[in-house]
Amino acid sequence: MSQKLPDGSLRNALLTCAPWIFFIALLLAWEALCRIAELPTYVLPAPSVIVDAFFEVEMSRWLDHLWATLRVALMGFGLSIVISIPLAIFMMRSELLSRTLYPVLVVIQSTPVVAIAPLIIVMMGSGDSSRVLITCLLTFFPLVVSTATGINETPAELIELSRSLDAPTRRETWQIRIPYAIPHIFSGLKVAITLAIIGAVVAEFVAAEKGLGYFIQFSTSFFKIPQAFAGLFFLAAVSLLLFKCVQWTQQIFFAWSLPRKKS
């Protein structure tokens, strides 16, 4: 850091508080802008108006919408983990498989999900399953890539060690390659969990009768802009919380995979 910060606990406190202070300052500036410029709420509602709009909606309705989105996002995320991690492992084991599949994966990844989503809904109906598939399509690529990268970065010496011990490939995979990929898998999971929420919302935009994405779209079409903003913030908060959950999982169960903090 080029800037000189005060030492010790004061510095730590500042580092912890800085993002919060900035966030609150941003909200205050926003509030001030709306009041001074007297912006109509359909152009930009003030944060205080958004908070009011949030509480105007019953909590049970919020939870209903939340559950609909969360369910799809988590199922899509789970399915994506179940598919992509084994896929990455198999692709790293066989050059033929990786050469065959990689182009297909890139094609899937580079096709905009927003464009396929309506087709999937037509093909599979408007139930959870089509929304889960859309979420899964959006999340699995970063997971495949990060897992494959991690597995590839296993030090050559450890592979030699494994070969010299004449150990079965199964153990080479489980005891060396997969653990080595853990830090990379977690970077992939962090990207994927936020994409999962996006996937669920995109799916709801196309066809749904519940969910936070549906709620935002519905509120906007009825010109309830503060309510749409309230939904948006709620969604962002949920997304952030899920991201944190992934981070905590890594901290609790895979502490070794994080860079050691300098005390």
Added chain:
Amino acid sequence: MKQHSERAFVRMDGVGHRYDPAPDAPMAVQNIDIEINRHEFVAVVGPSGCGKSTLLRMVSGLLVPSEGKVSVFGKQVSGPRDDVGIVFQKPTLLPWLSVRKNVLFPLKHKFGRYGREDEKRAQELLEMAGLQAFSEKMPDELSGGMQQRVGIVRALLLNPDILLMDEPFSALDAMTREQIGFDLLKIWDENPKTVLFITHSISEAVLLADRVLVMSKRPGSVLDLIDVDLPRPRSPETIKQPRFSELTDRIRKHIYEPEAA
């Protein structure tokens, strides 16, 4: 067959290797004929890329030479052999396992489990290397020198006949390096092994080894095999002996003026 070959523990007969199987491809090593006795400490020096590591991998069975044959205890080496312990340039410990579990890793990896006896042996080895206080620490809590000691202890776990060391101390600072060299000699004294020790340091080679194998630049072949007739146990005093500088000078001549030698 030569008369004294019965005693030879590791033998290389006309060994050569090219990584590219095309017949006109360049050789990595060629015409290697050496015999290493049981429990002998042989250091290998030579310019970068001269095939030192190739030699080592052929003894471990990870690499089968395209010419000649390598045999250990009279049996030709044709695949990975488990009576060999390998120490790499980097410690390459597993960051998610404690020091103790890292030491036990070869057993866990080869057989999927280890018993109480093995744990006792790991503890004894750690004690011998002065690491007993660190057995529950994680690798990244240890200094580079200590990590490499763990690497050596790990290589000794299966009680191999042969210890292969590929520039094991080159990532360490000079002071740590000297100390760990003497520690290695102490460990070797208590657990006699046939050691093949690759190094870039001429003085390290002379200080530690019974014989020093000097290799030519690529394609690597044997330039000289020097008997180090310095008394054991070796110590920092050894370096002061005139014989020590005579031997290092002789090796240096090979490296710097290969034609003159």
